[in-house]
Amino acid sequence: MRELLFNISGQKLEKNENCNFDDIVMNSNNYLKLLFDFDASWKGSRKAIKLTNGKDKEVNLLIKGNSCLVPNDITNNNYFTLKLYGKNNISEFETNELIINQI
Numbered sequence: 001m002r003e004l005l006f007n008i009s010g011q012k013l014e015k016n017e018n019c020n021f022d023d024i025v026m027n028s029n030n031y032l033k034l035l036f037d038f039d040a041s042w043k044g045s046r047k048a049i050k051l052t053n054g055k056d057k058e059v060n061l062l063i064k065g066n067s068c069l070v071p072n073d074i075t076n077n078n079y080f081t082l083k084l085y086g087k088n089n090i091s092e093f094e095t096n097e098l099i100i101n102q103i
């Protein structure tokens with residue numbers, strides 16, 4: 001399993017600089033795990049992720065803990081996208097969208 005690490009600070013989603021995002025191969029089934037490091041502003045919030053394959057498929061998942069697996073039908077293109085959503089008792093918020101390239 002390959003783990004991809006992300007930092008979330010407020011509404012800013014970014015790749016962790018210590019994680020290698022090179023040479024991710026498309027059509028990897030049950031192989032890519034996304035790990036998130038949320039800052040304190042996300043504490044107590046329910047978290048969800050929107051993943052797209054850049055073409056015709058979108059999947060929305062609840063994030064349990066701080067990770068999720070990328071569904072098989074999202075890895076069938078030369079890139080996929082991700083965006084996070086949060087909700088607590090006071091507000092709803094979202095991050096920017098990131099593109100993850102695949103070969």
